[in-house]
Amino acid sequence: MRGVGAERSDAITSRDNKWLKLFRAALRGTGPRTGEAIGVEGPKFIEDALRSGLEADALLVSESGELHAAAVLRAASESEAGIARSRVLRTTDKLFESAAGTDAPQGIAALFRQPEWSLEDVLRGAGAMRESAALVIVLAEVQDPGNVGTALRSAEAFGATGAIATRGTADAWSPKALRASAGSALRLPVMRGMAVPILLAQLRVAGVKIYAARSTPGAADLDSAAGGISLQADLREPAAIFVGSEGSGVPEQILHAADAIISIPTSAAVESLNAGVAASIVLYEAARQRTEAARTASKI
Numbered sequence: 001m002r003g004v005g006a007e008r009s010d011a012i013t014s015r016d017n018k019w020l021k022l023f024r025a026a027l028r029g030t031g032p033r034t035g036e037a038i039g040v041e042g043p044k045f046i047e048d049a050l051r052s053g054l055e056a057d058a059l060l061v062s063e064s065g066e067l068h069a070a071a072v073l074r075a076a077s078e079s080e081a082g083i084a085r086s087r088v089l090r091t092t093d094k095l096f097e098s099a100a101g102t103d104a105p106q107g108i109a110a111l112f113r114q115p116e117w118s119l120e121d122v123l124r125g126a127g128a129m130r131e132s133a134a135l136v137i138v139l140a141e142v143q144d145p146g147n148v149g150t151a152l153r154s155a156e157a158f159g160a161t162g163a164i165a166t167r168g169t170a171d172a173w174s175p176k177a178l179r180a181s182a183g184s185a186l187r188l189p190v191m192r193g194m195a196v197p198i199l200l201a202q203l204r205v206a207g208v209k210i211y212a213a214r215s216t217p218g219a220a221d222l223d224s225a226a227g228g229i230s231l232q233a234d235l236r237e238p239a240a241i242f243v244g245s246e247g248s249g250v251p252e253q254i255l256h257a258a259d260a261i262i263s264i265p266t267s268a269a270v271e272s273l274n275a276g277v278a279a280s281i282v283l284y285e286a287a288r289q290r291t292e293a294a295r296t297a298s299k300i
Contacts, residue, residue: 012060012091019089020099023060026111027101030145031171031192037111038173040186041102043068046110047075048183055081057111060089062096065107072108083110101175112186114173119202121189122162123238134208134238135286138164140196140254141245142275145170149180150276151243152188156181158283159290162189164240166196180276200257208238212250212258213282215266215273233260235286236293243279246272 012020026032026039037057040046050056056076061069076083096107123134137155142148148170155163165172172178172185172192203210211233233239241262244250249272255261262282264273273281 012089012095015095015098019058019060020091020095022058022111023109024099027099027109027175029174031174031177032114034114036114038114038178038186039101039109039175040112040178041100041109041175042106043072043108045178045183045186046072046108049110049112049186050075050079052187053080054112054115054186056083056087057113058087058089059083060091060096060099060109062091062093062105062107064093065096068106068108072110102179115186117162117189117191119191119206122164122191123206123208125161126187126189132159132161132290133236134162134206134240135160135235135283135290136162136164136208136240137279137283138166138199138240138242139169139172139275139279140166140242140251141168141248142243143168143170143245144275145174145176146180147246147274147276148172149177149182149185151279152177152181152190153184154276154280154283156184156188158280158287160188160283160286162191164191164194164199166194166199169193196251196253200254203240206238208240209233209259210240210242210254210257211235211260211262211282212242212244212255213262213264213278214244214249215270215278216263233262235282235289239286241279241282241286243275243282246274 026037027041032038040049097105122136125132137151137160139148139151152163152172170177172190178185242250242254264278264281
């Protein structure tokens with residue numbers, strides 16, 4: 001590592017300090033632009049990010065945050081990049097609160113460099129997922145960062161290899177989406193801001209089946225479909241599952257290009273499912289199919 005220790009840099013005492021401005025923008029913004037840092041707040045999220053291989057640019061610790069600093073610095077010392085001593089910054093609780101994005105800040109935050117994920121990474125996955133067939137959740141114009149984060153959390157939980165957010169989707173690395181994802185957005189390969197026509201073409205070239213998920217209000221029998229989902233889709237194959245916004249659903253361009261529509265039956269009283277819930281249901285179905293196939297194969 002580049003070194004962390006007991007030495008302290010001069011404490012930040014001004015709201016106009018350049019580092020405090022960077023933290024404020026990262027922790028309260030709508031997501032980083034190209035080249036900007038990802039803001040992560042709270043000891044657990046910071047430790048998870050360090051252990052997942054993200055490189056920290058700076059650590060900000062307030063007076064009350066000293067309680068968590070030792071564990072975070074230990075995680076940094078065990079990471080490949082670490083945190084430079086000169087980038088371990090101290091400030092007061094009051095100034096930290098002026099930059100924090102949460103109502104009850106824990107007094108510690110970090111700025112991380114953006115990971116560089118490619119489409120190949122998203123299709124192959126990270127770690128153990130590299131042995132699995134591609135399973136990608138694609139968020140198409142999902143504008144609520146909470147739904148984006150929920151979908152990414154479910155994607156990691158149910159074995160997706162990666163996620164893609166098309167243009168018009170809330171940033172997966174925004175503070176609200178990061179919190180809703182419980183850190184999954186920092187561990188899962190994620191591509192942001194892709195144009196739909198380019199993405200569709202690249203998925204075709206890669207041999208990935210394209211599925212569009214939508215809810216179907218007023219289904220006669222919610223139990224009539226296996227797993228609660230009416231579909232003719234083999235999700236054991238390499239698959240990209242598109243989920244749209246609660247208001248507009250999956251864009252027509254994607255519906256026309258899809259190999260199949262995944263229909264989630266709901267009662268007539270429910271007009272639609274939010275994107276986070278819809279993504280979670282379909283990802284669970286994909287995990288169920290793949291687990292069942294693996295069990296069958298092991299018996300042969």
